[in-house]
Amino acid sequence: MSRKKSQKSKGSNSPSSCGIPPAKENGKVGSEAHTNGMVLSGRPSLSNSGEFYDIAFKVMLVGDSGVGKTCLLVRFKDGAFLAGSFISTVGIDFRNKVLNVDGVKVKLQIWDTAGQERFRSVTHAYYRDAHALLLLYDVTNKSSFDNIQAWLTEIHEYAQKDVVIMLLGNKVDSTHERVVKIEDGERLAKEYGVPFMETSAKSGLNVDLAFIAIAKELKHRSMKLPNEPKFKLHDYVKKEVKGSGCCKS
Amino acid sequence: MSQSEATISTGTLSLPENQDSQRSASPAPTLIQGTEPGASQDEAMFVHAQSYEDLTGEEEGAVPGSPGVEGAVESSSMEQISEDFSKLSTKLSSSDQETQNSEVRTDLGRRESIRSTGQEENEEGGLRALEAWYNHQKHVFVLSEAGKPIYSRYHSEEALSSISGVMMALVSFLETEKNAIRSIHADAYKVVFVRRSPLVLVSVSHTRQSEQEIAQELLYVYYQILSLLTGTQLHHLFQQRPSYDLRRLLSGSERITDSLLDLMDIDPSFLLGAVRCLPIVSGARDASSSCLQQAKAKSLVFSILMSRNQLISLVRRKEHYLHHIDLHLLFNLVTSSSSFKEGEAWTPVCLPKFNSSGFFHAHISYLSHDPELCLLLISTDREDFFTVSDCKRRIVERMEKRGCWGSLREALRSPFYSVAQVDIPELRHFLYKSKSSGLFTCPAMDVPYDTDEERRRLLALYQYLHSKAHCSSHHLTTIYHMGTNENILTWVTDAFELYVCFSPLATKSIATTGVSRLLRWIRKEEDRLFILSSPTY
Numbered sequence: 128m129s130r131k132k133s134q135k136s137k138g139s140n141s142p143s144s145c146g147i148p149p150a151k152e153n154g155k156v157g158s159e160a161h162t163n164g165m166v167l168s169g170r171p172s173l174s175n176s177g178e179f180y181d182i183a184f185k186v187m188l189v190g191d192s193g194v195g196k197t198c199l200l201v202r203f204k205d206g207a208f209l210a211g212s213f214i215s216t217v218g219i220d221f222r223n224k225v226l227n228v229d230g231v232k233v234k235l236q237i238w239d240t241a242g243q244e245r246f247r248s249v250t251h252a253y254y255r256d257a258h259a260l261l262l263l264y265d266v267t268n269k270s271s272f273d274n275i276q277a278w279l280t281e282i283h284e285y286a287q288k289d290v291v292i293m294l295l296g297n298k299v300d301s302t303h304e305r306v307v308k309i310e311d312g313e314r315l316a317k318e319y320g321v322p323f324m325e326t327s328a329k330s331g332l333n334v335d336l337a338f339i340a341i342a343k344e345l346k347h348r349s350m351k352l353p354n355e356p357k358f359k360l361h362d363y364v365k366k367e368v369k370g371s372g373c374c375k376s
Numbered sequence: 377m378s379q380s381e382a383t384i385s386t387g388t389l390s391l392p393e394n395q396d397s398q399r400s401a402s403p404a405p406t407l408i409q410g411t412e413p414g415a416s417q418d419e420a421m422f423v424h425a426q427s428y429e430d431l432t433g434e435e436e437g438a439v440p441g442s443p444g445v446e447g448a449v450e451s452s453s454m455e456q457i458s459e460d461f462s463k464l465s466t467k468l469s470s471s472d473q474e475t476q477n478s479e480v481r482t483d484l485g486r487r488e489s490i491r492s493t494g495q496e497e498n499e500e501g502g503l504r505a506l507e508a509w510y511n512h513q514k515h516v517f518v519l520s521e522a523g524k525p526i527y528s529r530y531h532s533e534e535a536l537s538s539i540s541g542v543m544m545a546l547v548s549f550l551e552t553e554k555n556a557i558r559s560i561h562a563d564a565y566k567v568v569f570v571r572r573s574p575l576v577l578v579s580v581s582h583t584r585q586s587e588q589e590i591a592q593e594l595l596y597v598y599y600q601i602l603s604l605l606t607g608t609q610l611h612h613l614f615q616q617r618p619s620y621d622l623r624r625l626l627s628g629s630e631r632i633t634d635s636l637l638d639l640m641d642i643d644p645s646f647l648l649g650a651v652r653c654l655p656i657v658s659g660a661r662d663a664s665s666s667c668l669q670q671a672k673a674k675s676l677v678f679s680i681l682m683s684r685n686q687l688i689s690l691v692r693r694k695e696h697y698l699h700h701i702d703l704h705l706l707f708n709l710v711t712s713s714s715s716f717k718e719g720e721a722w723t724p725v726c727l728p729k730f731n732s733s734g735f736f737h738a739h740i741s742y743l744s745h746d747p748e749l750c751l752l753l754i755s756t757d758r759e760d761f762f763t764v765s766d767c768k769r770r771i772v773e774r775m776e777k778r779g780c781w782g783s784l785r786e787a788l789r790s791p792f793y794s795v796a797q798v799d800i801p802e803l804r805h806f807l808y809k810s811k812s813s814g815l816f817t818c819p820a821m822d823v824p825y826d827t828d829e830e831r832r833r834l835l836a837l838y839q840y841l842h843s844k845a846h847c848s849s850h851h852l853t854t855i856y857h858m859g860t861n862e863n864i865l866t867w868v869t870d871a872f873e874l875y876v877c878f879s880p881l882a883t884k885s886i887a888t889t890g891v892s893r894l895l896r897w898i899r900k901e902e903d904r905l906f907i908l909s910s911p912t913y
Contacts, residue, residue, distance in 0.1 A: 192628055197715065215628035216715045218723020218738075221761070239719070243628045245604065249724050249737075252758050 180225050180234035184345045185256050186338070189278060190263035191271040192242030195297040198328035199263065200239050203338050208329050216241040218249055226342050231350070233342045254285035259293070259341045264312075266296045266325065267304040272311065279319055291344050291360070292321045295337055300327040322364040336367050506535065514581035514590075516597060516637055519543060520614065521574050526622045527597070527630060529637055543578050547571065559587045570594040574614035575601065584836055586843030589647065593640050596701070599728045600633050601626070603705045607732035635712035636705075643685060644835060647842055648873065650809045650816040651700050654686040655793055658903040660783035665689040665911045667780060671770040672913040675757035677736065679771075683748050683788050685711060687815075687907065694912040699729035700814045706738070710750055716740045720768070722761045727754075739764040743772060747788035792820030798897050800890045802882035804862060807838060808898055809873040810906065817898070817905040824861075834862070838875050841866045845873075856884060865891055 188196040197216050198209050204224050220239040225232055238257065240250045254260075262278055264271040275294065282292065296312045299305070309325055316323030322340070326333045340363055347358035509532050517536075518527035523544035525536045547569060550557045560567040568590040570577040577594040585593075602610065604626060613620050640646045668679040668691040677696055681688040685707045692698060709725065710716060724735040739753040739761070751771065755764045775781060795803055798819070805825060809816035825834050837857070845852050845868045855866040860880060865887045867874045876894060878887055898905065 201718075214713065214715050215631075216721075217629075217632075217709070217713050218721055219761075220715060220719045220721045221765070222719035241628070241723075243625075245625045245629070246724070249722070249758060253761070 180232040182231060182346065182349065183234040183236055184258040184342070185236045185238065186259045186261065186341060187238040187240060187250075187253065187257040188261050188263065189240055189250065189282070190242060191265070191268070191274050194242065194263045194265040194268065194271050195328050196242065196261075196263055197239055199261075199295070199297060199326065199334055199337075200237055202328040202331055202334045204237075206331070208331075215243065218246055219253060224338075226339065228339070228342050228346045231346055233346050235338065235342060251281075251285050254282065255287055257286060257290060258345055259291035260286060261293050261295055261337060261341070262321075263295045263297050264307065265298050266307045266312075267298050267301050269306050272296075272307045272315075275315060289348075291341060291348075292319075293337060293341060293364075294319075294321050294323040295333075296323070296325040297328060299325045299332060300329045322361050324364055324368045333369055336364075336369075340364050340367070506532070509535065513583055514579060514637075514641070516594065517543065517578045517580075518597060518601065519576045519578070520618075520620065520622060521576060522619045524619065524621055526575065526626065527601075527633055529634065543569075543576065547576055558591075566590060568594065570598065572598045574611065574618075584840040584843075586847070588846065588848070589839060589843055592649075593637070593646065596636060596640065596646065596704070597633060599701055600636050600705060600708075602728035602732050603702075603709070603726045604629050604632070606726040606735060607728065608734070632709060632712045636708045639685070639708055639711075642832065642835060644807055644818065644838060645685070645704060645816070647835075647839055648807065648809045648816050649700060650814050651703055652686050653815055653817065653905065653907050654683055654688045654787060654791055655817070655901075655904050656688065656787035657783055658908070660780065660787065661689055661907065662909075663778055663780045664775065664784060665691055665909075667771050667774040667778065669911050669913060670774060671767040673755070673760070673763045673767050675755040675760045676753060676764065676767060676913070677756055678752070678754040679767075680706070680752040680754070682707060682710070682750050682752065684791060686791055688749075688784075688787075689907065689911070691911045691913060696730075698727070702727035702729045706752060706754075709738075710740060710752065716750070717742055717745065720765055722764075724758070725754075737761075737764075739768060741768055743775075744785070744788075747785060747791075749784065749788060792818075795819040795822060798894060800893050800897075802879045802886055803876065803890055803894070804879055805834065805877040806894060807873070807875040808894075811871055811873065813906060815906050834877065837862075837864060837877075841875060856887065863887065867891065 188200060190196055192215060193213065197214070197220070200222065201207055201209050204222060216239055218241055222237050222239065223234055224237065225234045227233075238253055240246065240253075260282055262275065262282070264275055266272075279292075282290070294312065294316045296307060296309070312323055312325065324333050324337060326337060328334060340360060343358060343363065344360040347355075351357075509530055512530050514529070516527070516529040517525065517540065519540045520526055521544075523540050525540045528536055546557055546560075556571060557569045559569065564582040566579075566581055566583075566585075566587060568579045568581075568587050570591050572595075575598060577598055579590050579594055581590060583590075605613075610622075613622070613625075645652055664681055668681060668689060671679070677693050678698055679691040680703075681690075687703070690698065690703075705727070706725070709723075715721065719741075721738075721740040723738050723740065725738045726732060726735050730736075735758070737755045737758050737760070739751075739755065741751050743749045743751050751768060753764050753767055757763075775784075795805055805819060805821060807816060807818045821831050821834065825831050837859070841855055841857055841864055844855055845866050851868075852866075853868050855864075857864040857866070858880070862880055863878045863882050865874075865876045865878070867876075874891065874895075876887070876891055878890065882890070902908065
């Protein structure tokens, strides 16, 4: 079902790519890339924003209302921080960003979801299309952390079995208001076997890393080269993650 | 005059005409009847029952405790209510000395009662905050039938629980008598109640609006809540748990209702019950309509192009019609949140006048930011995002290919024409609504109405004259209002509604000739000012 959907969406993109001369890595990508049924075009496609890409994935941002999903996305996409009043997302918001992962143009189609309860039914419908989920809580809000288990239950119910999940503790710039310790996050992540990091949309800490790690993992899964070592998301995250404050090096 | 009336009435649009003949469930005809002179037969002194029914006749039966006694509230019983009301509120205000010191304008007993709860805190800052809270012109509250607060326009939770208690006491007090409370008048204050089971909506205001108009605004708030939840879900929730706290489901959406209420204070669309069109050369409008028209999908019901609460074009499925209330709610949804400005949004939305039992799914995207141009695609299928998103892509492509942008951008740059274009001596501003099309037009509010305060004042005057013209007991077709700052001629016919604002120097004869010239001008410009065709997919 979901495969069909992504095929369809690809199909809608390809007409616009007809007149585009193939990019140089075309051959390499096209021939070896049919492992996972991911959206993968033989030649580079043109996304809605007019950028070329080789391969596309759907990433969804989920978590309680007000944990900073939209801010995280805006930081990643535009490098800016949405200061000022709190704007809650209505329904789902859909944006694209093309990343260069080891010479492959990876388009992330990012679904920014509303955390409010009344939108749950809409978000459920789009879970199963998602290749990766960024699950956020707010380190200054205990209940958003407590709800993570419920979110994970929901994810397991609606999302694909092999979906990539990453747990993010956001707003670590607010050191004084912090109520959820990094150890708590780590413990929970370990319990569920998902990679974890703390982020700050305000300072930009680990924001790009979160998306890049996801993109790398998805890219490796879908087009593994024969003699390439397996990409280990957990190790990569552990190696690259930066601490939020002075006490952690 | 009569000649110009005849010419205007021929300038009808096809959309609402079809609505009349084909979709009997559509409230458009009742709306016309309701606002039309002579339609109301109600005797109620304070609030005209028709004003409820003309908007939601079908739901009237659902109101418990008032079986068939709508409009039977006589003046004597209303006096009784006011009396009981003040008794009740004096009972509630326990400590009075401080109240008298700090409160000069205790013109309504209820305000005292609210104040007394504030005093319990004995907090200087809290008091000042409450002071500011009282001074708002129009409060709007939504309660559940169990008396739980659901929405308050100016928040202030601490004062809210006691207020909602009083309000529910009033509502149920009358219901035990198989009656229904409509409104309370105390000095300059009006307390208006609208009961839409399972919700109770209350407005406390000191404006010049009539009860009817306030009740209509409350109904808009009710529809706003329906558009977030659907009527089915709302009823279901309260059927299962009458004490349900609806704030949980509505959290994060208060701003949409806030914005709706703010918009109603400054936008005459709601007063007139009509939609404003962006003035644009008819060729350019047709071109953009045809771009919308050609990008169809199975699940697509409406394609709407809009800019800042003004309609540019609307394409619909052949058998479906959009109600202006639904369109107002959609406009407000789009303008109330900046979260739509980037990317493509996909959100469930219920169009309560179309069908209050289910959600549509709206694809919202801005085609341009400066000037603002927004595309709304309304689909029936929750899972159809990609198809609808592709429609958007096709629309944009086609618009580029056909070169629609130039003329559109030009029109968007000047969304209001200057009243000077009309070239009528002493003319300052006007509102003209074509009743059959449900569309209206008005020029920019130029000097002296270029400040926010003056704009509100003029709109308040229009509201006042609107209520005079539509008063249930003695409706008027023409009113000439002479004020120190301006003279306003109001003219309501079966075909149109016109409010023309002249400088205070204008005489009646200048005004009458001015009005016939204005009608001729509107007639001449009608294909630019209005949408004259109703394209379908």
